[in-house]
Amino acid sequence: MRSYYIAGNWKMHKTVSESVALAKELKAQLAGCKEKLLVAPAFTSLAAVAEVLKGSNIVLGAQNMGPEEQGAHTGEVSVLMLKDIGVRAVILGHSERRHSYLEGDTLINKKVLLALKHGIEPILCVGETLEEREAGKLESVIGTQVKEGLKGVDAAALKAVTIAYEPVWAIGTGKTATPEDADAVHAYIRKVLAGLYGEVASKAMCIQYGGSVKPDNAAQLMAKPNIDGALVGGAALKAESFAPIALFR
Ligand code: 13P
Numbered sequence: 001m002r003s004y005y006i007a008g009n010w011k012m013h014k015t016v017s018e019s020v021a022l023a024k025e026l027k028a029q030l031a032g033c034k035e036k037l038l039v040a041p042a043f044t045s046l047a048a049v050a051e052v053l054k055g056s057n058i059v060l061g062a063q064n065m066g067p068e069e070q071g072a073h074t075g076e077v078s079v080l081m082l083k084d085i086g087v088r089a090v091i092l093g094h095s096e097r098r099h100s101y102l103e104g105d106t107l108i109n110k111k112v113l114l115a116l117k118h119g120i121e122p123i124l125c126v127g128e129t130l131e132e133r134e135a136g137k138l139e140s141v142i143g144t145q146v147k148e149g150l151k152g153v154d155a156a157a158l159k160a161v162t163i164a165y166e167p168v169w170a171i172g173t174g175k176t177a178t179p180e181d182a183d184a185v186h187a188y189i190r191k192v193l194a195g196l197y198g199e200v201a202s203k204a205m206c207i208q209y210g211g212s213v214k215p216d217n218a219a220q221l222m223a224k225p226n227i228d229g230a231l232v233g234g235a236a237l238k239a240e241s242f243a244p245i246a247l248f249r
Contacts, residue, residue, distance in 0.1 A: 004222055005162060005206050005229030006246045007038040007123065008236025009063060009091055010045075019045035023052040025239035033057065033246050036229070038123075039236070040091055043077050050086035061089035061123070064097060067110040079118045089121040091231070093149055095168045099129075105148030112149055116157045123162045123208070123231065124149045126189070130169040139188055146192045155197050162206045163189055164231040170211025172233060179220045179227070182209045186226030215244035222248060 014022065019041045030037055040061035041049045050060050066076030082090065092115065093108035108124070115122045126145035128138050146163065153161060165185050170177050177185070186207045194202035209221050210231030221227050235241040 002228070003034065003036060004248075005036040005038070005208055007061065007089075007091075007164075007208065007229065007231045008040065008242050009094070009210075009231055009233050010039065010041045010236060011063065011096070011233060012042060013237055014041065014045060016045045016048050020048050020052055022237070022239060023049045023058075026058060026242065027052060027056045029239055029243040030058065030246050031056070035246055037246055038089055040089075046082070046087060047085045054086075059088050060086055061091060062087050063091050063094070065090050065092075065111060065115065065120075067107055067114060069114070079114050079120055083118055083120060087120065089123060089162075090115050091123045091125060091164070093145070094125045095127050095166055095171060099168070105145060108149050109151050112161070113152055116153065116160060119160075121160045121162065123164050125164045125166050125210070125231070127166040127168050127171075127211075133167070133169070138185070142185060142189060143192050146189055147196065150196065155201055158197055158201055158205070162208060162229075163193075164208040164210050165189060166210035166231060172212070174212050176212040176214075176217050176221070177209070179217075179224050182221060183224035183226050186224070190226060213245060215241055215248075218245040218248040 038059040038061045040063045053060055062082050066073050066078050070078050092111045097103040112122045126142050128141045132141045167177050190202045193205055206228040208229040208231045209227050213230045213232045214235050
């Protein structure tokens, strides 16, 4: 059976104690869940949440990382530090990083390669703004983000990569892409991947959808052939909304 990858991006929310409490609830409520599960708390909560998640079926992820292994990089957190405390995946190129912190494809690609080098699974986020979509640039924007983000990633390493399609206009707005619209973009991403890595690798790739995923739309989205999971923001902040998404079937 096809397995789905359901990830919760907690963004800049929750103190350590709030994060620990949510992780404990999720660990209990999702113990029997068959999907691949991930939570990505803020950096300050990672170590404490790692303790809670030990022995559970929930993978610990970070929301970002620095582009270098170590050194004089004030304010950055390194892949080595993340690995040291049990982080196994990292969200990279989130649109909030691209737009608020001006992260470009070259920097994001550097982080993708660094994560892979250290055995941390990247979730590479791509997505267009409303202006880009309305100007007919959807495919060129997404195509560039996928190709540039994966530059230098070889076919063997690709297996560790997940792509998350997050249309910027659907994030935190309550406006979900229709399952049909989202599936069409996922199909396009698969076409780009097929061009880079071949049909077989492209079919095997996990492509998550993100943008106002809620318990009441998760099943319709994931029923689509090209949608392999969800990257959840707002609804990931409470067990009562994240658990039903993870348990959508
Ligand atoms: P929302 O689910 O709040 O729209 O956020 C999506 C997101 O950005 C996940 O990374």
